[in-house]
Amino acid sequence: MASRQAKRQAITLKGSCALVTEFFKYAVNTILFQREVYPSDDFHMVKKYGQTVLVTQDLALENYLERTGAKYVMLYLYHQAAHDASQTEWLLTGSVTQLVLAIISKDTRTPLERWVFDIKLVEPPADGSGSKEPKPEAEIQSEIRAILKQIISMVTYLPVIQEPTVFNILAYTSESADVPAGEWVDTDPLAIEASKSQQVKMRSFSTDVHRIEAMVAYRYEE
Amino acid sequence: MPPPKTPSNRIRSRSEAKTPLTPSIISGLSNVSLAASPTKKSSRAGGGGGGLKSTPSNTTANPFLTTTQASRSRPSSRAASPQPVGVIRKGGVESRLDVITRDYVPPPKQELKRSRSTPATNRVGIDHRDRFITHRESNTDLAQLASTLDHLSLSSTSNPTSTTSTTNTSTTTSQPTTTQASPGHTARLAAATGLPINRRILGYHEQPPLPSSSHDLTLAQQREYAKPLYAQRPGALPSSTGTTTSKARKIPTQPERVLDAPGMVDDFYLNLLSWSCQNAVAVALETATYVWKADTGTVAQLGEGAPEGSYVSSVDFSNDGAFLGIGLSTGEVELWDTESGQKLRSMTGHNGQVAVLSWNQHILSSGCADGSIWHHDVRVARHKVMELLGHGGEVCGLRWRQDGELLASGGNDNVINIWDGRIGDVGGDARGSAKWTKRNHTAAVKALAWCPWQPSLLASGGGTNDSTINIWNSTTGARLHTLRTPSQITSLHFSPHRKELLSTHGYPTNSIMIHAYPSMERVAEIRDAHESRVLFSCVGPAGDVVCTGAGDENLKFWRVWEVSGEGGATVGKRRGVKGVGVEEGGGRVNSTREGILSIR
Numbered sequence: 001m002a003s004r005q006a007k008r009q010a011i012t013l014k015g016s017c018a019l020v021t022e023f024f025k026y027a028v029n030t031i032l033f034q035r036e037v038y039p040s041d042d043f044h045m046v047k048k049y050g051q052t053v054l055v056t057q058d059l060a061l062e063n064y065l066e067r068t069g070a071k072y073v074m075l076y077l078y079h080q081a082a083h084d085a086s087q088t089e090w091l092l093t094g095s096v097t098q099l100v101l102a103i104i105s106k107d108t109r110t111p112l113e114r115w116v117f118d119i120k121l122v123e124p125p126a127d128g129s130g131s132k133e134p135k136p137e138a139e140i141q142s143e144i145r146a147i148l149k150q151i152i153s154m155v156t157y158l159p160v161i162q163e164p165t166v167f168n169i170l171a172y173t174s175e176s177a178d179v180p181a182g183e184w185v186d187t188d189p190l191a192i193e194a195s196k197s198q199q200v201k202m203r204s205f206s207t208d209v210h211r212i213e214a215m216v217a218y219r220y221e222e
Numbered sequence: 223m224p225p226p227k228t229p230s231n232r233i234r235s236r237s238e239a240k241t242p243l244t245p246s247i248i249s250g251l252s253n254v255s256l257a258a259s260p261t262k263k264s265s266r267a268g269g270g271g272g273g274l275k276s277t278p279s280n281t282t283a284n285p286f287l288t289t290t291q292a293s294r295s296r297p298s299s300r301a302a303s304p305q306p307v308g309v310i311r312k313g314g315v316e317s318r319l320d321v322i323t324r325d326y327v328p329p330p331k332q333e334l335k336r337s338r339s340t341p342a343t344n345r346v347g348i349d350h351r352d353r354f355i356t357h358r359e360s361n362t363d364l365a366q367l368a369s370t371l372d373h374l375s376l377s378s379t380s381n382p383t384s385t386t387s388t389t390n391t392s393t394t395t396s397q398p399t400t401t402q403a404s405p406g407h408t409a410r411l412a413a414a415t416g417l418p419i420n421r422r423i424l425g426y427h428e429q430p431p432l433p434s435s436s437h438d439l440t441l442a443q444q445r446e447y448a449k450p451l452y453a454q455r456p457g458a459l460p461s462s463t464g465t466t467t468s469k470a471r472k473i474p475t476q477p478e479r480v481l482d483a484p485g486m487v488d489d490f491y492l493n494l495l496s497w498s499c500q501n502a503v504a505v506a507l508e509t510a511t512y513v514w515k516a517d518t519g520t521v522a523q524l525g526e527g528a529p530e531g532s533y534v535s536s537v538d539f540s541n542d543g544a545f546l547g548i549g550l551s552t553g554e555v556e557l558w559d560t561e562s563g564q565k566l567r568s569m570t571g572h573n574g575q576v577a578v579l580s581w582n583q584h585i586l587s588s589g590c591a592d593g594s595i596w597h598h599d600v601r602v603a604r605h606k607v608m609e610l611l612g613h614g615g616e617v618c619g620l621r622w623r624q625d626g627e628l629l630a631s632g633g634n635d636n637v638i639n640i641w642d643g644r645i646g647d648v649g650g651d652a653r654g655s656a657k658w659t660k661r662n663h664t665a666a667v668k669a670l671a672w673c674p675w676q677p678s679l680l681a682s683g684g685g686t687n688d689s690t691i692n693i694w695n696s697t698t699g700a701r702l703h704t705l706r707t708p709s710q711i712t713s714l715h716f717s718p719h720r721k722e723l724l725s726t727h728g729y730p731t732n733s734i735m736i737h738a739y740p741s742m743e744r745v746a747e748i749r750d751a752h753e754s755r756v757l758f759s760c761v762g763p764a765g766d767v768v769c770t771g772a773g774d775e776n777l778k779f780w781r782v783w784e785v786s787g788e789g790g791a792t793v794g795k796r797r798g799v800k801g802v803g804v805e806e807g808g809g810r811v812n813s814t815r816e817g818i819l820s821i822r
Contacts, residue, residue, distance in 0.1 A: 038433045039433055039445065041445070042433060042434070058431070058433060058434045059434065060431035060434050061430065061431050061433075061434070064426075064428065064430050064431055067426070067428075068426040068428075166429070166430060166432075167430055168425060168429075168430065169425065169426060169430075170423055170424065170425050171423075171424045171425075172422070172423055172424075173422050173424055183426065183427055184424040184425065184426055184427065185424065185425060185427050186422055186423065186424060186425075187423055187424060187425030188423075188425075189423050191410070194410075
């Protein structure tokens, strides 16, 4: 029974990782478009999650996102979670616990905005019944849609960025995480000083395995 | 030692006494610090008995601070102290709240162990470290958080990955402690992100790519070209507030009259409109040139028009209004008598289209597509008296100063030249040299205007890519003012009576704008003056009416500068105009239609 259940979870796990990864791709694209980190005519419209999402056409950027945000993190989530699943025991410490998209001023390198996505593993019911109904994908998608819409609506009250900006993707991992050497390096958190920052919590979505909680912190000086 | 319950209870009771919406964390923290202050301490008789080290923890009477003490003994062992993990997971603190804490918490002051007073002052500092607006937080959480922050600052010594960042560590922690690896940083991170401390923050080793368009020059160029399409409507300009100031002035937004000008060439580089001091408007429509007499409303065509396969590319009235110069696409410059409608002479020699003409007494200067400017002396047989070579592109703007001292020219090579106007008795192969050459514009310079009331001033406006008005001092060569406008500048005129500057614009605003001179504030604007870009304009002899021509094949007359009193003669002339053909009340009038019919 236990092994069968583990197998089933491993399968949904893969799907969940794909879902989360895909979500990141579109969320990052949406943010880069909405915050005008890249020129708006670099983006084209794609139908996704039952709504129109703007995705970059810039090949270099596409590759970069593919390499950083998407593929690697997904692999990571997957390996780590699969490992846990094989033990039929979920550890709360995922390898990648948080992804941060930091928007930085191009000239002064001061962080202006941090879009934070917490990645959490959903704990199975403690009583081990495990017979929880899997979450229908439509429901997940509607949750994702809500987040993307919220990102878009954020533009209305986030401060207008006047200067040219660049972005950076940070991954928060556990210390023991097996990080491929040379690809990911320890870095500055690009935090915004507390006295100059405000935060807004956004919606979250969850699959059967992962739970993504989003938040944005932005520099706000009066 | 008596159990240190009292301070703890006091903290709780005080916090509870507060209304839930008060910044309870801060108050809670300050309570802690109060409790730890030596005065409180001395008031409690039994509590002060302990050693210096143990005193702070005792005074705060927080069970978690005992843990702090424990872990202080071996700061690097994280597993032994489960407290931070639990607290931080809870901390989630911010994740549980609707309104969240700051992203980043300034470094908590290191807990010092030397004296009683030091922790107290440090904790006062803690008050600034973050600001919670919370209504769900309980007192235990407050106490926990306070202790956690302190604890974290101690226990984070083992974390080597933390990097330095710009923080306001303006504290006076000169005390050498065991914690040297920026503990505040770690604590800040932990508190801000809700993560356990021994996390790594990883960034990809590559920086994200720049927009590829920054490498792709043609794309950047296209973007530059397309920019005016996305340009904001002028009402949305940042400077639009200027219009609502006291400088703002109402001007008629409807033309006083409209003449149809069928076949008017929609070409930025041509100059097809001129208004003489005798109140006649010359307009070139493809091959033919028409003179519309504003006094009588009559229209006469000059001659049979340009020869087959060519077109008129420029017209200009002489200063006295008796002669009209006509430049053709073939390079010929014709001289016509306005009164009799006879062609007096034709001056050949240019290789390309003559896009612009300008008179100075008997000198007719012509700008050619090959970049040369010729002075024609219309009185002598060998008409070419001087050649000015200073443009690499087609000359499309040319304007003599009123006194004939200087000649300004602008070209498709984005250059403005100011030439000495003295010609003297020289032969046809004499070369002039530019007094000033200005390369500040980034697009073709067609719009040029000399200031009537301050002769050294020259205004110049650039094309689509530039859209900037520059005001120059022709004596010193200095650029006095610069004004960005939303779209290409097709012509400029200073008002003879006011300190104002009129500019006409192309897509997307198709507007006529009036700027106050020294301030360059926008005084008034007529948006969408024409249905296509406003290409040509000229000011009437009275200086009150501006005539504009555009690719929508209309000539429109705008009374933008009301002249009172002294301009009586011209006003009378204008009345005469109305008496002849036009009913009162601006806009298209039937009789104007008649004028249209008769213009061709």
